[in-house]
Every structure is written in C-alpha cells, then in structure tokens.
Amino acid sequence: MSGLTDPPRWDGPSADPNDEQFGDIVEPATLASAGEYAAVLVGEPYDGAVIGRRGAREGPAAIRRELAGTKTHHVERGPVRSVGDLGDIDLPDGDVATVQAAVRETVAAVHDADAVPVFLGGDNSLTFPNAAPLLERGRLGALSFDAHLDCRAVRDGPTSGTPYRQLHEAGLDAFAVVGARHFETSTAYHEYVAERGGRVTTPEAVRADPIAAVEDALDALEGVDAVYVSLDLDVLEAAAAPGVSAPTPGGVTTRELFAMLGRAAADDRVAGFEVVECAPPLEDGDRTARAAAHAVAHVLSGLAVGR
Template sequence: GASKGPDSLRTASNYYEFFERDGKIIPICPMSGTLENKKILDFGNVTRDDLYRLVFDIVSAKKIPIIIGGDHSITTIILQAVYDACDSKISLLYFDAHPDFVSSTRNYYGSVITDSSDYIKFTKSVLVGTRAAESEELENASKQKLEIITPLDILEVGLNSIVKKIISKCKESKSRVYLSIDLDCMDPGVAPGVSVPAPGGLLPLDLIYMIKKITENLPIVGMDIVELSPDYDLNQNTANHASRILMEMISSLIIK
C-alpha cells in the first residue's frame, strides 16, 4: 500500500528528473523558481514513532520539513509537532479528494482533520479538490467554518481566482501555513496509484500551478505528499507526477 510510496517516489525522481548524456548526469530545471542554494537532506524512511520528534526538531531549527507518506494519518502527527514547535495554531491547506473529517471513527486516514482539530485554525484553512464527502464530514466542516473548494468550484470560478482567494485567506490569518497533498486529489485517470481514488479530480498541471503560487506567496512551515500506492499505479504515472510536484513545490518555496 502507501507504505511503499516514499521509495517509489525516490525511484521516479532518479529516473525522470535527470538526463544522462556523455556520461554526465544533468538535472532537469523546474518550470519556474530555482533549486539553487536550497539544501535538501533526505532522512530516509522514518517510523511513525520517530516522526514527531524529527518534525519538531526540524521546525524548531527554523527549517522546513517535507514528508513523503505513507497514508494521510501521518499528517496528524506532523501537525502536532509543528503546533508544539511554533506554539500556535496552523492554517492548513489540504488537497484531498476526501475531507478526512469523519468524527464517528477516529485515528485513521479518514479522520485526520478531526484528530488534528487542536492544531488547526479552521476559519483560515481550506480543503481543496474535495469531491467524495460523507454528510457527516460536510456537517463537521460547516460547524467549524472550514471552507471546501471542489473541482467544480475551480472550473466555475477559474484556477487563478481560486488561488488568489486561498492566498488572501491565509495571509489574513498571519499564521504559519502547512500544505498537505493527498495524491488522490488528482483525477485517477492520470494518477491511478492511490488507495482511495475518486473520479472528477484535478489535473496534475493545475495542481502544480496552485502549489507553486501558494509556496511563492505564503509562509510555509511544512509540507507533505501522501497516499502514493505503487501497487495500484500504472507505468509509474502517479509516482512521476508526485516527483514533479515535489520538485516544483521546492523550487518555488521561499527560503528566509
């Protein structure tokens, strides 16, 4: 399942983000932004038991953790660590086909938002790409005034307008922003390698555009990419998209 995701993404990065010519390895440049002067350290595969301390230490050192999952339930551990390190609630931008706001069942990938409630500034957070929600989840989101943006909303209003709205909302909060990307936010026709696919999703380039604008304009405290499940993937399509998303998000990240 998703436990194989990190290694699958590493493999895709090695094969598809470089050209080999005349015995030389030449990295592909991002579409915008830069990877220069951005030191990236891979801590390897980390257990859930060690994840909290690692994220806490990274954020406390004023660095930005980027976590590759794994299923989406790891985000609760990460948000707790970020909250404790920053001593303040977080604006959460949560790209997912599902709200993950189940409250009748706890401590799994469908209850991430419920389990993370103590760490989230709900009125300055947004769920993006949502299209497979239970009524219970919609009720919970409404109670907390948590905004949901569906793919239909993006189609109706326009991609650029939606991004500007998200950025404006987060800037108003003056909070640190955490960016969480469940790969099932994309349409399974182009990204089938996820645990719980849902038709009618985002296209990869639209997702990359939104993520790049967000990382260019907001104080990002941490990011994750989760739910890559290579057993369900086709020709490594999802892993390749995930690899490109990762490179583009890092290239646009503003390091202060």
C-alpha cells in the first residue's frame, strides 16, 4: 500500500496555444514511476497541529490550482520540465504523533524514489516526518525560510511549533533560518539554536542582499550530505501572504524570496522541499496560494539548474 491518493488531473487554463503552463506539463506519477521525473509533487492536506489559526489543510488544492495556471518559463533558466504528481498522502485519524508516524513511513518511500519531493502543505508539524527519513542516509542540514524558529519543546505532544526541536533530537546536523523576525520567537529558543551552531538571518539582512543572505545560510550547512529546504509562507510580509496561520509585519518580499529559493534549489545537495501554512480560508482572494505556487515554480527551476 503506497499511502498516497490518486493524483489529480492537471490542465493549463490558457486558451493561447503558445502558452505553456504547469497544468500542461505536470504528469500523474506513482512511486514506481517517480524516478522518471526530476521532481515530484506530494500533497499534505493537514492542519491538526496548528498553534494559531487553522485552514492549511486546504493548501495543497489551492497551490495546485494556482500552479496549473502559472507559465513554465523562467527568464534566465528557460522552461521547467519533468515534474510528476504523486497525489496526496492518505492521512490517518489520530493525534499529531500518529499522523507524523504515518507520514514518515510514506515519505520514506517517496525519498527512496529517484526524484526530489516537493511537499505541498499543510502545516509545519509535517516538516519533521518529511525530513526525518533523510537523517538515516547521512549528515543532514535544514534550511528554513520562516518568521519563527519552530524549536518549541515537545511537552504535551508535537505541534506546528516543534518540528526543528524534533529534528535536532533525532540527529539534525546543521540548521539555518532565513527571515526570522524580531520579537516573534522567545529568547530560550534563540539560545537553543545558537547552542547548536544554528544560523539565523533577519529580513533586514535579506533586504541588503538576498543572494548573499541565502548563500551565507547555505555556508552554515557546510559539511552535510543533504539539505532539506522548508518554506513557511509567514516568512513573507503579511500583505503578500495574509492567508497563513500567523501573519506578522516586517517580512521579506516575494521578489527576495523567489530569488533566494532559486539559488537554494540550485545547490545539488537539496534532497527535498516543502511549502507550508498556506491557508486559503484565512483570506479573501488567492494571494497566498499564488505566492506559494510561484515559490514552487522557482524551486523547480532552480532544481533543474542544480542537476
């Protein structure tokens, strides 16, 4: 049993025959065929662990919809090719720990397929099972684009605020956060990251030079065999991504984020990417899902450069 639902049908909505959109090139895939693609999409419709406002379970469908209408051509890298869709993870009923265990089992099989998984979330609690199978394959670094550090202690069970504490306790070798806000994460958690050699980069540093900021974060992951990249959409300025669990002012711009994601994905150590906390019910319109879809497009384009 794969633990995956059947992938949806993809169609590009444009009537212009010269338009090529992701809806025209994404193909249904299975675990057996995943190795035929450079990257495979995996949906994770779950928000049972959110500390703040829920709604992220509707993220995968909204991101797919917006991505289907996004054109495939990057001005500098050319068109994106070779993308499959494995469908959604078939999530069980139960508490967060039960869901994490089931996701980890399915995701391990996805990582075994010879393609880079791109997880469409869903809430941040699934970062742990999405990345944990990579810990069994060598030294792992995590690169997180997030307004928060998400290193809360796991006292009464895991939440969307605990994934990097869980990964550290499971053996994470290196950690870098880009876009972390002032006054959003408590001193104890900053100290936790610092004590483990983590690198934290603020939006001010990103604004000065986005590429230098992400390269500095990648340098902090020197010596690892694989890099797992996570995008929590609350890293963006709240006006650009209002449909998230915890929108806050002072974030990075979409332009800065897309440039950093493309550069990060071009690192040939990248073994997985996720976009989390896209919660369409929490906004009027589709700004957040559209930003998420373009983020995925930039990652897919960057992956093509790095391989």
